[in-house]
Amino acid sequence: MAEPLLAIRGISKSFGSVAANVDISFEVAPGEILGLIGPNGAGKSSLFNIIAGSIVPDRGEILFAGRRISGIGAVACARLGIGRTFQVVRSFDSMTVLENVMVGAFLHARRSAAAMRAAGEVIAFCGLAGRQDVPAHRLSPPDKRRLEIARALATRPRLLLLDEMLTGLTPTEAREGMQLVRDLRAQGITIIMVEHVMEVLLPLIDRAIVLDLGRKLLEGRPAEIVRHPDVIRAYLGDRYVA
Amino acid sequence: MSATLIAQVAIGGLLMGLVYAVVAAGLSLIFGLMDVVNFAHGALLMVAMYATLLIHRATGIDPLLQLPLVAALLFGAGVAIYRGLIARTLSVRVNAGMVQIFVTFGLSIFLVGAAEFLFGSDFQSINTSLLGGHSLAFGAIVLPLPLVASGIVALFVFLGLALLSRTEFGQALEATREDHEAVALIGIDRDRVFGIGWGIGTASVGIAGVMLANFYYIAPDVGTNFALIAYVTVALGGFGSIFGALVAGLMIGLVEALTALFIDPALKQIGIFMIYLAVLMIRPRGLFGQI
Amino acid sequence: MAGAARGTLTMRRRREILLGAAILVFLALLPLGVGNVYLRGLIVLTLLYAGLAQAWNILGGYCGQISLGHALYFGIGAYTSTLLLTRLGVSPLFGMFAGGVLSGGAAFLVGLPCFRLSGHYYVIATLVIGMMVALLAANWDFINAAQGITIPFHQESWTDLAFRTAILPFHYVMLAYAALIWLIAWLIEGSRWGFFWRAVKDDVAAARSLGISIYPSKLAAAAISGAATGIGGVLYAHYIGFIDPDSTLDLSLSVLIALPAVVGGIGTLWGPLLGAAVLIPVQQLSVAWLGSAAGGIDLMVYGALIMALALARPEGLVSFFQGRAREEAADHG
Numbered sequence: 001m002a003e004p005l006l007a008i009r010g011i012s013k014s015f016g017s018v019a020a021n022v023d024i025s026f027e028v029a030p031g032e033i034l035g036l037i038g039p040n041g042a043g044k045s046s047l048f049n050i051i052a053g054s055i056v057p058d059r060g061e062i063l064f065a066g067r068r069i070s071g072i073g074a075v076a077c078a079r080l081g082i083g084r085t086f087q088v089v090r091s092f093d094s095m096t097v098l099e100n101v102m103v104g105a106f107l108h109a110r111r112s113a114a115a116m117r118a119a120g121e122v123i124a125f126c127g128l129a130g131r132q133d134v135p136a137h138r139l140s141p142p143d144k145r146r147l148e149i150a151r152a153l154a155t156r157p158r159l160l161l162l163d164e165m166l167t168g169l170t171p172t173e174a175r176e177g178m179q180l181v182r183d184l185r186a187q188g189i190t191i192i193m194v195e196h197v198m199e200v201l202l203p204l205i206d207r208a209i210v211l212d213l214g215r216k217l218l219e220g221r222p223a224e225i226v227r228h229p230d231v232i233r234a235y236l237g238d239r240y241v242a
Numbered sequence: 243m244s245a246t247l248i249a250q251v252a253i254g255g256l257l258m259g260l261v262y263a264v265v266a267a268g269l270s271l272i273f274g275l276m277d278v279v280n281f282a283h284g285a286l287l288m289v290a291m292y293a294t295l296l297i298h299r300a301t302g303i304d305p306l307l308q309l310p311l312v313a314a315l316l317f318g319a320g321v322a323i324y325r326g327l328i329a330r331t332l333s334v335r336v337n338a339g340m341v342q343i344f345v346t347f348g349l350s351i352f353l354v355g356a357a358e359f360l361f362g363s364d365f366q367s368i369n370t371s372l373l374g375g376h377s378l379a380f381g382a383i384v385l386p387l388p389l390v391a392s393g394i395v396a397l398f399v400f401l402g403l404a405l406l407s408r409t410e411f412g413q414a415l416e417a418t419r420e421d422h423e424a425v426a427l428i429g430i431d432r433d434r435v436f437g438i439g440w441g442i443g444t445a446s447v448g449i450a451g452v453m454l455a456n457f458y459y460i461a462p463d464v465g466t467n468f469a470l471i472a473y474v475t476v477a478l479g480g481f482g483s484i485f486g487a488l489v490a491g492l493m494i495g496l497v498e499a500l501t502a503l504f505i506d507p508a509l510k511q512i513g514i515f516m517i518y519l520a521v522l523m524i525r526p527r528g529l530f531g532q533i
Numbered sequence: 534m535a536g537a538a539r540g541t542l543t544m545r546r547r548r549e550i551l552l553g554a555a556i557l558v559f560l561a562l563l564p565l566g567v568g569n570v571y572l573r574g575l576i577v578l579t580l581l582y583a584g585l586a587q588a589w590n591i592l593g594g595y596c597g598q599i600s601l602g603h604a605l606y607f608g609i610g611a612y613t614s615t616l617l618l619t620r621l622g623v624s625p626l627f628g629m630f631a632g633g634v635l636s637g638g639a640a641f642l643v644g645l646p647c648f649r650l651s652g653h654y655y656v657i658a659t660l661v662i663g664m665m666v667a668l669l670a671a672n673w674d675f676i677n678a679a680q681g682i683t684i685p686f687h688q689e690s691w692t693d694l695a696f697r698t699a700i701l702p703f704h705y706v707m708l709a710y711a712a713l714i715w716l717i718a719w720l721i722e723g724s725r726w727g728f729f730w731r732a733v734k735d736d737v738a739a740a741r742s743l744g745i746s747i748y749p750s751k752l753a754a755a756a757i758s759g760a761a762t763g764i765g766g767v768l769y770a771h772y773i774g775f776i777d778p779d780s781t782l783d784l785s786l787s788v789l790i791a792l793p794a795v796v797g798g799i800g801t802l803w804g805p806l807l808g809a810a811v812l813i814p815v816q817q818l819s820v821a822w823l824g825s826a827a828g829g830i831d832l833m834v835y836g837a838l839i840m841a842l843a844l845a846r847p848e849g850l851v852s853f854f855q856g857r858a859r860e861e862a863a864d865h866g
Contacts, residue, residue, distance in 0.1 A: 052742065086742075092735035094800060098542060103732045106725045107744045115725070116542065133541045155743055201771035279653050327840065334847040337799060340599065341847045344795050346789060348839030355832025365826065367837070462829070470664060470784075477657040510674050515665040519646070523656060524649050 053077030083157030104154030259495020284469025290451025320444025385483025480531020597734025602663030610766030640759020681777025798849020
């Protein structure tokens with residue numbers, strides 16, 4: 001593997017007596033699409049938020065492009081080039097689509113003309129070109145997810161964290177979403193996707209980390225993952241193990 | 243300055259603190275239930291005081307005996323305010339929090355204006371009552387009877403509120419405050435719980451009003467000061483915590499009395515405000531707040 | 534496509550500035566058509582509150598921090614300039630500057646502890662700090678405590694903002710003030726800060742994920758809002774010629790400052806102006822027509838109006854004029 005963009009080293013996090021993550025380690029190469037999968041309660045959300053900087057881990061460290069980022073906070077992570085979306089969509093509802101994305105673009109742009117230009121490009125890229133002046137809260141659920149991606153993209157991230165972006169979409173919408181993710185990677189952006197529905201993710205990702213009960217169960221290519229009995233057991237229960 | 247005087251002032255302060263605590267408990271109950279701060283709370287205290295005064299003048303019934311009557315009246319007023327105003331703000335999709343703040347502010351302005359229109363802005367008081375003019379002596383410590391009685395009544399209110407949580411309604415109330423949407427699924431009528439919650443919260447302030455009418459002046463803007471102290475009490479104790487309101491109320495009564503004694507009566511509230519700000523710097527959600 | 538996007542937002546902003554200019558011209562000519570001194574005074578007060586409410590709107594509307602302590606900044610402005618003039622003979626033109634800086638600084642200082650609090654805790658803390666200062670001012674002999682300070686009239690002078698009949702000159706002073714604060718709000722709406730503040734108001738977690746520091750954003754909004762409110766206090770003091778803690782620092786003033794923005798439409802450019810144009814005349818006229826005959830009815834009218842408007846138009850009076858907002862209301866209804 002080339003020099004990793006992101007290195008997770010021995011991360012542990014507990015909430016009260018519940019251990020959400022136990023000694024998790026893995027690396028993410030530049031340009032990779034990594035899937036973070038596992039059943040509900042596996043610790044995906046906690047780990048995701050630790051990488052995004054909004055949760056401080058109890059132990060372990062995270063290096064992003066060689067810099068230690070664990071504990072520096074969500075704002076600093078965003079400024080270093082980590083973009084994210086949210087499991088429950090968080091749009092700025094008093095603003096239009098364009099204004100939402102301009103907020104992200106202002107991370108680098110000082111003047112509004114520059115922010116507007118950058119936002120317009122990102123919006124077009126994400127397939128929202130016709131809806132720039134629609135208030136954010138009137139968008140359909142899949143368009144809201146696109147808006148979140150566009151907003152994060154406007155901050156020009158090197159690493160993009162996508163939290164359950166395919167969950168709850170119709171098959172057609174999910175296919176369009178997957179195409180968008182491929183387009184993002186083609187731009188050179190490294191992507192980590194969290195999903196609890198494994199099937200939708202497998203054709204899209206290069207590699208997967210499977211979490212179960214807070215621990216890393218397995219790491220490997222999609223083809224290896226699906227055949228692994230532990231994964232099948234964790235996901236589907238014993239009855240599916242051949 | 244003698245120890246007796248300090249003790250007397252401190253006990254007086256604690257007793258007044260119990261009254262503050264009851265006013266604050268009503269506010270805190272409503273807040274805990276539905277996340278609404280009632281900025282008309284002080285005006286409702288004023289309404290209870292005038293109600294006591296009017297009933298006393300018209301019928302001669304002693305304020306103390308009016309307790310159930312005025313509490314019932316204020317309960318009704320609370321339910322009516324919920325039905326007529328607050329329930330409407332719950333369906334508001336934009337600026338709901340702001341609308342609630344300013345609707346209750348509007349109500350407060352309206353009620354104060356109505357009192358001014360009906361009774362003028364002169365100070366009035368109830369001069370003859372069972373409790374009035376008497377005092378209790380404990381050794382060298384002398385306390386006015388109305389204040390002692392108010393403290394005792396306040397304790398009963400808190401006892402009542404504590405028992406409430408054991409009743410079926412109390413549990414419905416608890417369930418509703420935890421999850422507004424889910425309670426509908428288990429057959430609780432959210433609207434009814436909110437309405438009764440407002441009734442109880444307002445009845446508490448009504449009881450405080452009756453007791454205050456025994457020894458405090460009555461005027462249209464009398465509630466402003468008590469409301470201000472109630473907001474501080476609730477924020478100090480933690481929004482939604484009835485026990486926090488009790489502890490904070492006692493603290494505030496004590497600090498207020500001691501500031502007046504040791505520094506300057508005109509600055510007695512400064513002491514309260516300082517304590518409040520100091521606590522909030524250390525515990526941004528108050529002493530017992532979870533929300 | 535990016536060009537089209539640019540078009541709509543840029544065009545909207547251009548329309549706003551043109552409409553603003555048209556309203557400014559109209560208001561500048563208004564005294565020519567209004568001879569009645571009472572009505573002229575009413576307009577002066579409305580303009581003052583339009584500016585004050587817009588100043589509040591910068592923090593409360595755009596940044597979403599509901600302050601019920603803005604009388605503090607108003608009072609600091611009023612006292613600063615009044616003391617400078619009456620004790621040291623310093624012109625209010627400098628007083629305006631000093632009052633603005635001091636009240637902006639005060640808002641910043643109040644924000645330091647208060648922005649660590651959330652929701653209702655923040656609202657109550659601003660209210661308490663405001664009341665605390667009012668109480669201290671009423672007991673502080675150096676500033677004449679509760680008696681207040683009268684600004685003596687010597688001679689007509691623009692540098693002292695002193696006029697034998699102040700109403701007409703102050704029409705233009707207050708108009709300039711309201712226009713200035715409106716322009717600041719317009720500039721903020723189109724600026725990086727403005728976008729950040731609105732993001733902070735709408736969703737803190739999402740704002741953080743885009744690299745926006747929440748605390749400094751709120752402090753910046755508070756400082757600008759406080760300074761703009763303080764300048765209003767300066768102008769009020771020289772217009773009325775008398776200040777005391779009751780009229781410049783009280784909680785009721787904090788509410789009066791916020792109300793036009795809330796009723797007109799918070800976080801909007803036209804809301805504060807519209808709210809002031811409705812609320813201030815209603816309040817003043819009900820005092821004038823009913824107040825002396827039957828004390829209290831004016832408050833009842835005012836209170837009822839606030840309740841009715843807040844319930845009927847939660848998104849503010851501006852929504853009457855916005856097709857988009859009307860559609861949304863229909864969606865929600």
